[in-house]
Amino acid sequence: MMSNFYANEEINSKIEFILNEKLLENKEIKFGYFIISKKDLNDICIINNHPEWFDLYVKHRHQMVDPVVLKALSRVESFDWDEEIMISSKLVLPKVMLHAKEYLINSGHTFIIHDYKNNLALLSIFNHETIKKERGTLLNIEKQFSLFVKIHQKLLSLYEFFEKNNKTSSINITKRENEILYWAAIGKTYKExxxxLGITEYTVKFHMAKVVNKLAAVNAKHAIRLASDAKLITTPPIK
Structure with a gap:
C-alpha cells in the first residue's frame, strides 16, 4: 500500500466531519468510506469512525478478499449485505468475516462510485439492525447516494488543489517574474x-510566457490564478 495514497489527515478529517454531519446527521452509526485504486487494490484509504476495525482491515489487506469490495468492483448500484454474501460469493474467506464479527460488523449497506481517477469509492454503513432502527431518521437511499457523490467530489477537489499547491510551491519564480505577476494580478496591462518596471512590453510578455510554462498553465490568466492560490506572489519593494 502506498503511504501517500489519499493520506492527508487534514483533508480526511474534514471529509469525516462532513460525512457525519451531512450524510448521517450525527447519528451513532458506524461507517467506512473506502477509496481504492482499481489499478492496484493495495492502494487504499478508509475514512471511518470505527478505527479499531479498519486499522485491522488495512493491516491484513482485507480489501483483496472482501466479498463486498469484490462485488462492488463489477457493479454500480448500491446493495445491502450480510453474512450470506460469503455464501453467495462462493469464496472461502473466513478471516475477513471472522474479524468483522469480532468487531460487530455483520451487515450493512454499501454505495458505489467508479470515479474519473480510476478509483473505486465505497461508502459502507453498518450494521443492518442499526440501519433498520435508524431507517426513519436516516435520509432515503437516493438522497444519501446524491450526498455521497458530492462528498466524494469534494474529496477529489481538495486533493487536486493540495497536489497542485505542492507542485507549484516548489517552483522558483524570479524577482522579475514576481514583479510582473504582482502587477498583472492587480489588473495592470502589459503596457502599464x-x-x-521601465522595460519593454515585449520583455513583459517574454517573462509572463516563462511563468506560464513553469506553472504548466493554460494562459497568463490561469498562471496568475495558480500563482495566487499557491501564494507565490509577493509584494515587490517600492522603488
Whole structure:
C-alpha cells in the first residue's frame, strides 16, 4: 500500500466531519468510506469512525478478499449485505468475516462510485439492525447516494488543489517574474507593467510566457490564478 495514497489527515478529517454531519446527521452509526485504486487494490484509504476495525482491515489487506469490495468492483448500484454474501460469493474467506464479527460488523449497506481517477469509492454503513432502527431518521437511499457523490467530489477537489499547491510551491519564480505577476494580478496591462518596471512590453510578455510554462498553465490568466492560490506572489519593494 502506498503511504501517500489519499493520506492527508487534514483533508480526511474534514471529509469525516462532513460525512457525519451531512450524510448521517450525527447519528451513532458506524461507517467506512473506502477509496481504492482499481489499478492496484493495495492502494487504499478508509475514512471511518470505527478505527479499531479498519486499522485491522488495512493491516491484513482485507480489501483483496472482501466479498463486498469484490462485488462492488463489477457493479454500480448500491446493495445491502450480510453474512450470506460469503455464501453467495462462493469464496472461502473466513478471516475477513471472522474479524468483522469480532468487531460487530455483520451487515450493512454499501454505495458505489467508479470515479474519473480510476478509483473505486465505497461508502459502507453498518450494521443492518442499526440501519433498520435508524431507517426513519436516516435520509432515503437516493438522497444519501446524491450526498455521497458530492462528498466524494469534494474529496477529489481538495486533493487536486493540495497536489497542485505542492507542485507549484516548489517552483522558483524570479524577482522579475514576481514583479510582473504582482502587477498583472492587480489588473495592470502589459503596457502599464512595462512603464512601471521601465522595460519593454515585449520583455513583459517574454517573462509572463516563462511563468506560464513553469506553472504548466493554460494562459497568463490561469498562471496568475495558480500563482495566487499557491501564494507565490509577493509584494515587490517600492522603488
Amino acid at each position: 507593467i512595462a512603464i512601471i
